[in-house]
Amino acid sequence: MGVNLDSTQEPRLASGPALKDTAALESENFLREFSKSFCRNKMAVAGAVTILVITSIAILAPFVAPHDPYQVNLANQFAPPSPTYLLGTDMFGRDVLSRIIYGARISLLIGLVPTFISLAIGTFLGLVSGYYGGKTDYLIMRLADIVLAFPSLLLAMVVMYTLGATLLNIFIALSAVRWARMARVVRAETMSLKEKEFVEGARAVGVSNSTIIIRHIFPNCVPSLLVLFTLQIPDAILSEATLSFLGVGAQPPASSWGLMVSAGKEFLMPAPAIAIAPGVAILIVVLAFNFLGDGIRDAIDPYMKQ
Amino acid sequence: MSGRNLKKYFTTNSRGLQGKREQIKAVDDIALEIYKNETLALVGESGCGKSTLGRLLIRLLELTDGEIIFQDRNIATLRGKELQDFRKKVQIIFQDPYASLNPRMRVRDILGEPLATHRIAQGKEKEARIAELMDLVGLRREYARRYPHQFSGGQRQRIGIARALALNPELLICDEPVSALDVSIRSQILNLLKDLQTRFQLTYLFISHDLSVVRYISDRVCVMFLGKIVEVGRCREIFEDPRHPYTKLLMSAVPLPNPHLRNRERILLEGDIPSPINPPPGCRFHTRCPYAKEICGEAEPVMTDAGGRKYACHFPLG
Amino acid sequence: MTESSDAYLKVETKTVPASPPDPLLSIQGLKTYFYTDKGVLPAVDDVSLTAYKGRVLGIVGESGCGKSMTALSILRLIPSPPGRIVGGRIMFDGRNILDLSVNEMCHLRGNEISMIFQEPMTSLNPVYTVGRQVMEVSMLHRRMNRTQAREEAVRMFKLVGIPEAEKRIDVYPHQLSGGLRQRVMIAMVLSCRPKLLIADEPTTALDVTVQAQILKLMRDLQREIDSAIILITHDLGVVAEMCDEVLVMYAGRVVEQAQVFDLFDNPRHPYTEGLLKSIPKLHQDDAAPLYSIKGMVPSLLGLDGGCRFHPRCEAATELCVRREPEFTEVSPGHQVRCWKYRERGESL
Numbered sequence: 021m022g023v024n025l026d027s028t029q030e031p032r033l034a035s036g037p038a039l040k041d042t043a044a045l046e047s048e049n050f051l052r053e054f055s056k057s058f059c060r061n062k063m064a065v066a067g068a069v070t071i072l073v074i075t076s077i078a079i080l081a082p083f084v085a086p087h088d089p090y091q092v093n094l095a096n097q098f099a100p101p102s103p104t105y106l107l108g109t110d111m112f113g114r115d116v117l118s119r120i121i122y123g124a125r126i127s128l129l130i131g132l133v134p135t136f137i138s139l140a141i142g143t144f145l146g147l148v149s150g151y152y153g154g155k156t157d158y159l160i161m162r163l164a165d166i167v168l169a170f171p172s173l174l175l176a177m178v179v180m181y182t183l184g185a186t187l188l189n190i191f192i193a194l195s196a197v198r199w200a201r202m203a204r205v206v207r208a209e210t211m212s213l214k215e216k217e218f219v220e221g222a223r224a225v226g227v228s229n230s231t232i233i234i235r236h237i238f239p240n241c242v243p244s245l246l247v248l249f250t251l252q253i254p255d256a257i258l259s260e261a262t263l264s265f266l267g268v269g270a271q272p273p274a275s276s277w278g279l280m281v282s283a284g285k286e287f288l289m290p291a292p293a294i295a296i297a298p299g300v301a302i303l304i305v306v307l308a309f310n311f312l313g314d315g316i317r318d319a320i321d322p323y324m325k326q
Numbered sequence: 327m328s329g330r331n332l333k334k335y336f337t338t339n340s341r342g343l344q345g346k347r348e349q350i351k352a353v354d355d356i357a358l359e360i361y362k363n364e365t366l367a368l369v370g371e372s373g374c375g376k377s378t379l380g381r382l383l384i385r386l387l388e389l390t391d392g393e394i395i396f397q398d399r400n401i402a403t404l405r406g407k408e409l410q411d412f413r414k415k416v417q418i419i420f421q422d423p424y425a426s427l428n429p430r431m432r433v434r435d436i437l438g439e440p441l442a443t444h445r446i447a448q449g450k451e452k453e454a455r456i457a458e459l460m461d462l463v464g465l466r467r468e469y470a471r472r473y474p475h476q477f478s479g480g481q482r483q484r485i486g487i488a489r490a491l492a493l494n495p496e497l498l499i500c501d502e503p504v505s506a507l508d509v510s511i512r513s514q515i516l517n518l519l520k521d522l523q524t525r526f527q528l529t530y531l532f533i534s535h536d537l538s539v540v541r542y543i544s545d546r547v548c549v550m551f552l553g554k555i556v557e558v559g560r561c562r563e564i565f566e567d568p569r570h571p572y573t574k575l576l577m578s579a580v581p582l583p584n585p586h587l588r589n590r591e592r593i594l595l596e597g598d599i600p601s602p603i604n605p606p607p608g609c610r611f612h613t614r615c616p617y618a619k620e621i622c623g624e625a626e627p628v629m630t631d632a633g634g635r636k637y638a639c640h641f642p643l644g
Numbered sequence: 645m646t647e648s649s650d651a652y653l654k655v656e657t658k659t660v661p662a663s664p665p666d667p668l669l670s671i672q673g674l675k676t677y678f679y680t681d682k683g684v685l686p687a688v689d690d691v692s693l694t695a696y697k698g699r700v701l702g703i704v705g706e707s708g709c710g711k712s713m714t715a716l717s718i719l720r721l722i723p724s725p726p727g728r729i730v731g732g733r734i735m736f737d738g739r740n741i742l743d744l745s746v747n748e749m750c751h752l753r754g755n756e757i758s759m760i761f762q763e764p765m766t767s768l769n770p771v772y773t774v775g776r777q778v779m780e781v782s783m784l785h786r787r788m789n790r791t792q793a794r795e796e797a798v799r800m801f802k803l804v805g806i807p808e809a810e811k812r813i814d815v816y817p818h819q820l821s822g823g824l825r826q827r828v829m830i831a832m833v834l835s836c837r838p839k840l841l842i843a844d845e846p847t848t849a850l851d852v853t854v855q856a857q858i859l860k861l862m863r864d865l866q867r868e869i870d871s872a873i874i875l876i877t878h879d880l881g882v883v884a885e886m887c888d889e890v891l892v893m894y895a896g897r898v899v900e901q902a903q904v905f906d907l908f909d910n911p912r913h914p915y916t917e918g919l920l921k922s923i924p925k926l927h928q929d930d931a932a933p934l935y936s937i938k939g940m941v942p943s944l945l946g947l948d949g950g951c952r953f954h955p956r957c958e959a960a961t962e963l964c965v966r967r968e969p970e971f972t973e974v975s976p977g978h979q980v981r982c983w984k985y986r987e988r989g990e991s992l
Contacts, residue, residue, distance in 0.1 A: 371851035480940060508878070509879075511940070512922070537926055541924060579852045580852055580926055582885070583920065583925075585885075587884075594853075
């Protein structure tokens with residue numbers, strides 16, 4: 021950038037109508053910036069790692085679990101923790117640890133899928149509601165109000181009870197209510213983004229409404245959606261655990277954590293591990309997602325401010 | 327482009343004394359002409375309606391009443407292909423360089439969007455056109471890969487200008503294009519705009535509250551107050567020989583970068599800008615006007631047209 | 645300066661009083677650096693200035709020049725992390741502000757040194773009435789009780805020209821226009837009769853006619869309470885109207901310092917000259933293209949040890965690239981940080 025001349029010479033650069041800017045601001049891309057911020061938050065990193073580990077264990081369950089979780093061995097009921105059965109056995113002689121490992125699959129699946137479904141529904145309705153306004157907005161929001169007025173767990177219980185306790189029904193039950201919260205958040209963001217000048221610019225160019233929503237509004241909602249998604253997952257996991265605990269969730273002999281806690285509560289004296297271990301597992305996963313979600317939100321904030 | 331009886335009222339949620347929804351009369355019965363190749367400035371303070379008027383002319387907002395004629399068509403009736411054609415011919419540059427570009431899109435996509443929407447160019451041709459646009463506004467071609475946040479305010483404004491030019495428009499609405507920029511960058515952008523105008527035979531509607539900038543860049547000036555046009559005239563006439571008291575007041579209030587003129591005679595206003603919800607009766611300016619007489623509070627002044635020079639005042643100056 | 649011979653433009657030549665009164669605030673070598681993971685940003689780099697009672701000192705510059713940070717440094721309101729005052733002295737009324745304890749600072753702020761900000765809407769708390777916010781200041785610093793504070797607030801409102809003062813005491817900020825809110829800010833700030841008033845772009849967000857009123861108000865009030873004012877702005881017109889002495893800042897450094905008439909009549913630093921040339925003039929009919937300073941304000945991160953303005957300077961020489969210039973006094977009271985002037989006068 022040095023200019024090597026004496027004071028009589030003019031260092032004019034360009035001859036065109038305007039100067040060529042020789043320097044744009046230096047900046048790395050979003051991902052690097054975001055990762056740097058994120059990694060500074062130790063709890064968030066711990067959460068991310070934990071989830072990664074648990075997910076891997078869940079996927080690799082057949083290889084990781086020491087025993088078959090369904091294998092009944094009545095001769096070995098309530099065995100205390102030992103090198104073979106690290107957490108002991110339950111009332112049917114099944115290995116508690118293996119059941120917990122397989123239980124991770126159910127919990128994570130039920131954490132992720134209904135949350136994703138409600139995210140998809142909520143995002144779509146929120147975008148439409150926020151962008152078009154008017155009657156559409158009114159209708160969708162009233163629907164959301166109605167749905168939100170129900171105690172979600174109760175509604176889920178009713179759904180499970182009437183439709184039967186299958187995996188699909190759990191998905192339905194858990195997404196039936198949660199979409200409304202997502203829709204509200206997305207709607208609010210859409211309404212504020214809609215007024216921004218780059219959206220006006222796109223309209224002035226003649227871009228169609230649907231393209232504007234998809235290309236301009238949605239991508240700018242993604243940061244909030246990411247945070248919302250991550251923070252809703254533990255909610256789903258806890259809901260599933262509660263439903264199973266109450267008997268309307270996963271059914272035996274599945275090794276859902278909630279179910280294990282429910283079954284194990286009778287036997288706290290001889291074998292506390294049966295109820296407590298899955299409870300601790302739930303605690304760890306929920307905390308991990310919470311830290312992860314908070315970390316994402318904190319790391320995204322400065323990037324948004326950019 | 328010309329407009330007659332233009333009105334834009336916004337209804338608010340609050341209800342007034344009679345229980346009727348209150349209306350903000352942002353633009354209240356305005357007539358306007360913009361001639362080819364000229365730069366017409368729209369000048370006024372906040373609440374005068376200049377930004378609203380700008381958006382009405384490009385159909386980002388719909389008129390409550392009145393008609394806007396562009397190339398022999400009433401733009402409110404345009405649909406489909408005709409509307410798309412209109413969009414190609416009239417474009418807009420915004421004030422805030424930080425909000426006018428989608429932060430999640432690369433510059434080349436921002437510039438490519440108009441081209442793709444109107445199917446003007448694809449593939450290699452599109453790339454070439456994008457490069458051309460970058461050259462036009464003085465930005466290096468390689469920077470098209472970058473995201474808006476990697477540019478300074480002045481550079482972003484250049485990108486905004488490039489986007490507006492992508493469709494080869496005839497009329498450009500410039501909504502306070504330099505107000506949000508640093509002082510030393512303003513002259514760069516103003517020079518760029520002037521150059522582009524000569525090169526491409528553009529017509530500008532230049533909306534601004536900064537009178538010095540308006541003086542430099544415009545041919546004719548239109549002064550607005552609270553939804554009404556109070557004076558129109560050629561640049562020199564308006565600045566040297568204003569007829570409407572408000573125009574004179576505006577000139578008087580501008581701080582001049584010359585300390586020797588500190589104690590010049592000035593007319594200062596009393597009170598605050600009235601609200602566009604309940605504009606004063608009669609001449610809207612009468613509550614702040616140092617020359618107001620009784621009739622000013624009763625009857626709205628009619629626009630006098632003296633061969634292109636227009637003003638609406640019961641007791642014009644000069 | 646060519647101006648049209650309009651009757652209402654009266655030319656005034658002002659002379660500076662021969663011996664200025666004692667300085668109220670004297671900043672010497674202030675350095676406020678920001679430590680980010682991209683590097684160290686020398687936002688305020690070796691800034692010295694003096695403010696006198698009854699006089700207005702203007703700090704002029706563009707974004708990133710450090711003018712606002714200088715003001716915040718005086719009040720020790722720098723966000724920390726990542727910022728820190730790393731050097732210099734701020735002498736106020738005989739004491740170094742940087743040595744004061746937190747309690748002493750709290751006593752100083754709002755009381756002896758007050759600040760007005762640019763955006764009156766965000767500076768006022770939206771959930772309290774404006775009266776209450778003004779009263780809070782007098783109750784805190786002047787130990788008044790509610791009734792006394794209210795009377796004082798009404799008095800201040802009248803002083804700053806808020807119509808229907810008794811009624812306006814009980815309204816909320818959003819019910820007032822920008823101009824009125826700024827007047828409320830001024831009322832709040834003046835209720836303690838501060839010795840030093842710092843105004844950071846007080847009229848930038850206001851309409852031009854309202855700006856003229858507020859500036860006049862500030863001038864009138866200063867005459868009455870005799871405080872020192874530091875006026876921070878990017879608008880050279882405002883500087884010309886209001887200030888007695890001016891500091892021009894660029895990229896964290898002071899590049900020129902002079903009495904206002906001297907600065908506008910004889911700008912020395914190429915940046916100052918460039919700025920003055922590039923502003924369109926209200927009373928000038930000129931079809932020629934506006935002068936523009938090429939390039940952009942540099943990032944404070946990549947500074948290379950030479951003059952910070954050299955990439956944009958038409959008169960840049962090899963020396964300018966290599967070494968940063970020191971101050972030179974080109975005439976009494978007029979200092980420039982530029983190599984063009986090192987032969988004339990003495991280096992300071």
